[in-house]
Amino acid sequence: MPAKPSAGSPAKPSAKSPGRDTYTPESLLAVAVEVFNERGYDGTSMEHLSRAAGISKSSIYHHVRSKEELLRRAIARALDGLFAILDEPDAGRGRAIERLEHVTRRTAEVLMAELPYVTLLLRVRGNTRTERWAMERRREFDHRVAGLLKAAAAEGDIRSDLDARLATRLLFGMINSIVEWYRPQPGDAEDRERVADAVVRLAFEGLRKQ
Amino acid sequence: MPAKPSAGSPAKPSAKSPGRDTYTPESLLAVAVEVFNERGYDGTSMEHLSRAAGISKSSIYHHVRSKEELLRRAIARALDGLFAILDEPDAGRGRAIERLEHVTRRTAEVLMAELPYVTLLLRVRGNTRTERWAMERRREFDHRVAGLLKAAAAEGDIRSDLDARLATRLLFGMINSIVEWYRPQPGDAEDRERVADAVVRLAFEGLRKQ
Incomplete structure (x- = not known):
């Protein structure tokens, strides 16, 4: 247990007294x-x-070594999780629309599983080298998904009245908005699946009953 | 024309010299x-x-009178634009799914027409009375739209495998994400219509060709 803060320490008046470092x-x-x-x-x-x-x-x-190294590691964790999706078997086989659906579901799942890391990734705005790198890699991920969407359109499986670039932006807008309200609960795997299901249904089939 | 800044003014070194106040x-x-x-x-x-x-x-x-008054006026402009949608004739007549579609389209349009004001509304987080009021009114708007979605589900026009609350969140997530990338161009009414069309198609019909 860390020692009680010594009241009114002049050097760090509002800091907790440092405890033993048991961090990994x-x-x-x-x-x-x-x-x-x-x-x-x-x-x-x-x-x-x-x-x-x-x-x-x-x-x-x-x-x-620095605050920026912490940022880089955190961003890398989010990006590794997202890019790993593109290497999953279901992201690489079958019709493009099925691959796109898999990537959509998994992106929502990874976002929820790695919520704080992906939240940070989505918020960085590019003042440091690490932030510019993060934005570039994020654009690369979006670009890969946009490629899948275009392939699905070329195979005739996407509505022809939707522009691919705009549809990709709106799709990511919907998925990324989950960070605004999703708060994980203990034993939440089922809840994550429910949210990911809703994202896939809404994005691929739409609200309207056919 | 404002006077040239006097270099090295000690009181406000980086401020422009105040010009004549021609503001409305x-x-x-x-x-x-x-x-x-x-x-x-x-x-x-x-x-x-x-x-x-x-x-x-x-x-x-x-x-x-204050910075907060400017915030209140700006937020009020965004909220007035959004709530006015709910009073439009097409938001009040016909099947709930058609009313919901109208409100979805118009929300996207108002967001783009009033981009900086709605961006500000979406970003406030509730430290002052004005911010708490903004968040409350925003929740009220979301609640009204969720009500329309539930009514459409009760009329059998919404896919029964979609939870209304979750669907509303994802729908707003998609619409609100427009502030992240949409930048108005001169003579952009057509562009706004194209984006609003895409939102409605994606949200109501989905990506997949039926």
Whole structure:
């Protein structure tokens, strides 16, 4: 248990006294991502991270070289999860519309399973090298999905009155909006499946009963 | 024409010298909303507004009593545009699914026509009374649309395998995501119609060719 903060310490008046550093790279990253999502990456200092983790700044520097390294690792986790979808067997075989449906469902699932990491990815705006890299990789993912949508259109399985680029944007808009309201509950695998099902039904079949 | 900034003024080193105040309430609001969207409402000071408008803070106080009043006016403009949709004749007659389709199309259109105001509305997070009011009114709008969706389901026109609350969230997710990429062009009425058409087709008929 960390020691009680000593009231009115002049150096760090509002900081918790640093506790013992029992963090793994993963658990420290989880704390950092939470703070980034709450305060924004630009608005987060190493001091904020130190307070949230309850360990000293020098302990954090023992794990990572910089705040930007934490951002890079967090973004990489989100991107790895998303790009792995494109290598799944069902993303590579069968008609393009079936592959697109698989990728849509899995993108929603990965977004919910890796919620804080994907939330951070969707919010970065490109002030640092890492943020520009994140935006570029995100565009690449969107581009790969847009390619699937175009292939499905070429195979005659997509409504011909929908522009592929616009449809891709709206599809991602729908999927990405899940971060605004989805909050995982304990034992939520069923809930995630219910949401992913709804995304696929709405996107592929639409609201209207045929 | 505003006077040239006097270099190195100690009081406001980076401020433009205030020009003559030719603002109307509407044109001053447009400037304020631009700054709010760029810096965030919390991150915007009267000093930032004064610089962006090129008039003194006291000139701004001649138009409005506070920064929050500017926020309230901007949010009211977005909300008035959205709630007016619900009073349109096509939102009140016919089968619920047709009313829902009308409201969906018009919500996308109003979002694009009032882009900066609706963007601001979607971003407020509830620290001040005005922000809490904005969020409450936004929930009320969503609730009214969810009601239409439930009515359409009760009339048997919505796919029975879609939960109404979830479908409403995803529908708004898709519509609201337009603020992320839509940038109005001169003479863009046609472009707006094209986007609104795509939203309605995707939401009601889905991607898949029947």
